[in-house]
Amino acid sequence: MQRNPGARPRPVTIKDVAAEADVSLQTVSRVINDGPNVRPAIKERVLKAIEKLGYVPSLAARRMAGKKSYLLLALNDRDRTIEDWRSGDGTDWVDQMLLGGMLKCAEHGYRMIFELVDTHSSNVERELTSALGALHPDGVILTPPHGDNPTITNLLNERRIPFARIGSTRKGAGFGIAMDDATAAAAATAELARLGHRRIGFITGSLEYALSTDRREGYQRAVRAAGIEDDPRLIAQGDFTFESGEAATRELLSLPNPPTAILASSGHMSLAALEVAKSMGFRVPDDLSIISFDDTPIVKFSAPPLTAIRQPIAEMTARAAELLIKVNIGEPGPTKTQIVPFSLIVRSSTGPLKG
Amino acid sequence: MQRNPGARPRPVTIKDVAAEADVSLQTVSRVINDGPNVRPAIKERVLKAIEKLGYVPSLAARRMAGKKSYLLLALNDRDRTIEDWRSGDGTDWVDQMLLGGMLKCAEHGYRMIFELVDTHSSNVERELTSALGALHPDGVILTPPHGDNPTITNLLNERRIPFARIGSTRKGAGFGIAMDDATAAAAATAELARLGHRRIGFITGSLEYALSTDRREGYQRAVRAAGIEDDPRLIAQGDFTFESGEAATRELLSLPNPPTAILASSGHMSLAALEVAKSMGFRVPDDLSIISFDDTPIVKFSAPPLTAIRQPIAEMTARAAELLIKVNIGEPGPTKTQIVPFSLIVRSSTGPLKG
DNA sequence: CTGAAAGCGCTAACAG
DNA sequence: CTGTTAGCGCTTTCAG
Numbered sequence: 001m002q003r004n005p006g007a008r009p010r011p012v013t014i015k016d017v018a019a020e021a022d023v024s025l026q027t028v029s030r031v032i033n034d035g036p037n038v039r040p041a042i043k044e045r046v047l048k049a050i051e052k053l054g055y056v057p058s059l060a061a062r063r064m065a066g067k068k069s070y071l072l073l074a075l076n077d078r079d080r081t082i083e084d085w086r087s088g089d090g091t092d093w094v095d096q097m098l099l100g101g102m103l104k105c106a107e108h109g110y111r112m113i114f115e116l117v118d119t120h121s122s123n124v125e126r127e128l129t130s131a132l133g134a135l136h137p138d139g140v141i142l143t144p145p146h147g148d149n150p151t152i153t154n155l156l157n158e159r160r161i162p163f164a165r166i167g168s169t170r171k172g173a174g175f176g177i178a179m180d181d182a183t184a185a186a187a188a189t190a191e192l193a194r195l196g197h198r199r200i201g202f203i204t205g206s207l208e209y210a211l212s213t214d215r216r217e218g219y220q221r222a223v224r225a226a227g228i229e230d231d232p233r234l235i236a237q238g239d240f241t242f243e244s245g246e247a248a249t250r251e252l253l254s255l256p257n258p259p260t261a262i263l264a265s266s267g268h269m270s271l272a273a274l275e276v277a278k279s280m281g282f283r284v285p286d287d288l289s290i291i292s293f294d295d296t297p298i299v300k301f302s303a304p305p306l307t308a309i310r311q312p313i314a315e316m317t318a319r320a321a322e323l324l325i326k327v328n329i330g331e332p333g334p335t336k337t338q339i340v341p342f343s344l345i346v347r348s349s350t351g352p353l354k355g
Numbered sequence: 356m357q358r359n360p361g362a363r364p365r366p367v368t369i370k371d372v373a374a375e376a377d378v379s380l381q382t383v384s385r386v387i388n389d390g391p392n393v394r395p396a397i398k399e400r401v402l403k404a405i406e407k408l409g410y411v412p413s414l415a416a417r418r419m420a421g422k423k424s425y426l427l428l429a430l431n432d433r434d435r436t437i438e439d440w441r442s443g444d445g446t447d448w449v450d451q452m453l454l455g456g457m458l459k460c461a462e463h464g465y466r467m468i469f470e471l472v473d474t475h476s477s478n479v480e481r482e483l484t485s486a487l488g489a490l491h492p493d494g495v496i497l498t499p500p501h502g503d504n505p506t507i508t509n510l511l512n513e514r515r516i517p518f519a520r521i522g523s524t525r526k527g528a529g530f531g532i533a534m535d536d537a538t539a540a541a542a543a544t545a546e547l548a549r550l551g552h553r554r555i556g557f558i559t560g561s562l563e564y565a566l567s568t569d570r571r572e573g574y575q576r577a578v579r580a581a582g583i584e585d586d587p588r589l590i591a592q593g594d595f596t597f598e599s600g601e602a603a604t605r606e607l608l609s610l611p612n613p614p615t616a617i618l619a620s621s622g623h624m625s626l627a628a629l630e631v632a633k634s635m636g637f638r639v640p641d642d643l644s645i646i647s648f649d650d651t652p653i654v655k656f657s658a659p660p661l662t663a664i665r666q667p668i669a670e671m672t673a674r675a676a677e678l679l680i681k682v683n684i685g686e687p688g689p690t691k692t693q694i695v696p697f698s699l700i701v702r703s704s705t706g707p708l709k710g
Numbered sequence: 711c712t713g714a715a716a717g718c719g720c721t722a723a724c725a726g
Numbered sequence: 727c728t729g730t731t732a733g734c735g736c737t738t739t740c741a742g
Contacts, residue, residue: 379712
């Protein structure tokens with residue numbers, strides 16, 4: 001029978017647990033924080049009381065009293081993220097980030113809070129300050145291009161808040177976590193060479209991104225290593241967008257001696273390559289092999305599904321969270337950039353050179 | 356010059372603001388909470404001090420002292436969400452939810468925290484209790500199928516935590532926010548009829564979902580309204596998956612008198628319809644028009660891009676957040692299910708009946 | 711209209 | 727090994 005009808009059940013606090021286990025507040029606190037100096041028998045009793053009462057410590061109270069907030073802040077670029085969401089463009093960056101970050105946080109009793117900040121505006125500082133002030137996170141995860149934004153990294157550094165820079169290979173405060181773009185591009189190129197291709201086209205990304213250059217260099221390195229044609233006309237300029245991919249592909253396939261394989265630096269450009277190739281009468285993969293740099297959903301469901309380099313976004317974020325949590329329990333942070341391995345997913349857009 | 360080298364800048368608190376503005380703590384508190392009884396002149400002074408110091412109230416402290424936490428909790432099904440992320444299957448449910456929910460929360464100074472709970476297991480209660488205990492959210496947003504889970508809704512109801520049930524049209528505690536699936540299916544069917552199609556195929560979703568039935572009924576209603584063929588063989592059973600879509604399409608297109616248009620109840624099934632049609636020699640849209648129920652990224656980037664019914668996920672989540680925030684400031688919650696309009700996005704997979 | 715006091719749930723520092 | 731005492735930054739009474 002309901003003793004107090006209509007009453008909102010009062011949330012159970014550390015006091016209730018202490019009373020139930022007949023110990024002091026402090027002892028309960030020690031137990032939940034895995035502190036030293038608690039006799040096993042007592043610990044047992046406290047644990048039993050916690051279990052019985054269904055007690056869960058309040059994050060807010062812990063943060064108020066202690067130094068830890070059990071919160072990690074993941075920062076993404078507002079405009080780009082919202083635009084991606086609005087257009088439904090098939091980028092699953094955020095999802096992969098949540099997959100890696102949230103689950104890793106949960107493992108350690110942490111929570112990942114996802115925030116958008118406007119990097120380009122002069123408000124970064126205000127926005128970041130405000131998020132830090134409201135949340136007091138124990139660490140921050142910066143996604144590209146935030147990791148290379150000095151306003152952000154300096155602010156974080158001044159406040160002594162540990163942070164991870166995803167996709168950033170520069171030296172500096174915090175620590176970088178990235179994949180090896182050059183080697184990935186080289187691996188894709190080598191795969192194409194292995195299939196017998198000797199004329200391999202490459203569509204670059206925006207050159208303002210360091211990784212675009214890295215990828216091109218990896219491609220060139222592999223081309224030379226394979227001893228195949230190193231024709232500058234096989235490199236076309238793109239900017240990651242579908243439209244730029246169309247133009248670049250048209251350029252490549254209109255060459256007197258067109259490539260038999262193309263490596264494109266983004267999912268959208270790869271899809272564009274596929275469409276243009278089809279419209280120009282090239283069959284994929286019989287006449288033209290295509291590899292996508294980005295393993296987004298849209299390249300898996302194209303016809304044919306594309307062979308792709310998979311960026312380890314979830315893994316990088318998980319690593320970031322893990323390291324940040326470690327730093328928080330006093331362990332030293334990494335001293336050099338963490339390199340996380342990519343992988344090459346072979347699907348039906350690549351095949352041996354015909355003829 | 357740095358006055359205190361190496362010192363972590365002490366975060367600015369309400370005290371600092373009070374001192375700066377030469378008023379009491381409470382006055383500052385009143386200003387930030389838009390409380391009554393503050394002379395404009397004083398309010399002005401406080402605001403100036405806040406601005407100058409870059410003060411942001413601590414969420415944790417506010418939650419400790421007051422009743423509000425400025426947090427909304429969005430609950431998704433753990434297994435399904437993780438599986439979608441892992442497989443990169445092109446569902447952008449979470450993204451759309453974040454788009455609508457986070458932005459709306461931000462508008463009101465709230466934060467949306469995203470959590471995964473295991474609906475199927477017997478742990479729901481424990482997991483939910485634990486999230487509520489740690490966070491003390493001011494409201495909860497339930498995504499399908501959580502809104503129809505009595506364990507969850509009862510728990511929330513007992514604790515007097517306001518909650519929204521997205522995609523749930525049942526009566527009960529909290530409030531439902533959904534789209535009109537039947538009308539949406541009818542609209543798509545009507546569009547096909549308008550284009551001159553008289554044999555329109557329909558691929559259902561799993562019949563364990565109420566919305567599958569709703570959609571089929573909407574389709575049938577529109578078929579009759581258009582006075583076109585109401586052939587039961589034109590309805591094929593699917594379960595939302597790509598594979599089931601392949602089988603259903605094959606079945607439909609192998610009919611002695613195959614449909615000239617197909618409405619499929621999921622993005623994956625629509626893509627399957629496209630592939631099977633192509634492989635069987637049907638040109639889309641010349642020989643067969645296709646409409647997808649779900650406007651996910653993968654159906655926008657197919658060749659041709661698919662005409663689709665867009666579910667207003669972002670809008671529903673935004674509405675949910677808005678209503679929960681309203682309830683929190685004392686306004687009454689809605690008394691009946693909120694219906695949010697869908698839309699039909701016409702792309703290149705639909706065309707007039709040929710011949 | 712404004713201020714002073716009390717306390718939210720927890721941890722840090724110190725006693726015992 | 728365990729308990730006591732003070733706050734954390736803020737909102738809530740309740741006085742003025």
